[in-house]
Amino acid sequence: MILIATVDPIGTLAMFVGLTARCSARERVAIAVRAVGFGGLVLLAFIVLGQLLLQAIGVRLESFQLAGGLIFLLFGIQMVFGSGSTSGSAAPEPDHDLAIFPLAVPSIASPGSILAVVVLTDNHLYTIRQQMVTAALLLLVLAATLCGLLLSTPIFRVLGRSGASLLVRVLGLILSSLAVEMILEAGQTILSQMLDR
Template structure:
């Protein structure tokens, strides 16, 4: 149960629904409600397809490169920690200040990529479903948690204007910082666990 909660929080923190909400409000300010909802549904659909694809492709890539799970977890933990620090002291991990070019579908860029299906959430999808550590049932449950985090993000987007009017800029900033702190703490746990496993592998106990 603890791992499920931890995995869900990892996905929520890396997807960053609050940071995505702020971006969504700015990008869809001139659209009718029906158009905003369509953009929200498409952004989540594109993101789900990308992240679920990386769950499969990422395993093949790691296996072909011969990268040890512990090394990948250690690198991932460091990156997650940096994302968390950025969220606490700067902008959200998933947010982007890039403006879409005219004629581009904002549901694809910058909402799906790189905001929702961000480098952090892609990395989380790969790390938390590694074939060498988790059974197919575990991976299926983790995929379900990913989809649950995306569903939560969809709710945020569908209610974006109401939520943003209620919490305002200050509330959104505070929530992003709290998510960043949670992500940094989870990252430290990942770093300590991977580092301990690597030390045991390099220096096994006698006997």
């Protein structure tokens, strides 16, 4: 359950809809496959090397979570105020791969999902078999996320341009709410750590 909540297929769909509103169906499929593929690779890498990497660079996951929340909030606000589906800003730029940023990272491989896979595969708490089960469950969640992104094309076809514009704004509001929750949670954790010192 924690993997579903942290990978957050609905939040990813919200961002995907806003960013690809002016893309063709073929472009949306390609972006969806690449986003889930790259996001999955990042999370699987953190399952294997996450604890060692974070300790080596000395970065707290709370910092990742706070930064990710701020980025999500900016995208959510942009979607709510209509720059997602009515302007050209949602179309992929020649030198910028939307599949990698912001879809793969920090949407699918978010600070929360990175934290989840690192915690759920702690070598001191879980056996190799339990860690393999966690990896398998992660793959199932990623498959569900990919299905949701691929279904965005028929959703666009049914809703039309006006319906899609409305959906983008509603999903932008949801994404903004999730972003605020991430920011508050990270801020609360950091504040608690400061007070404990």
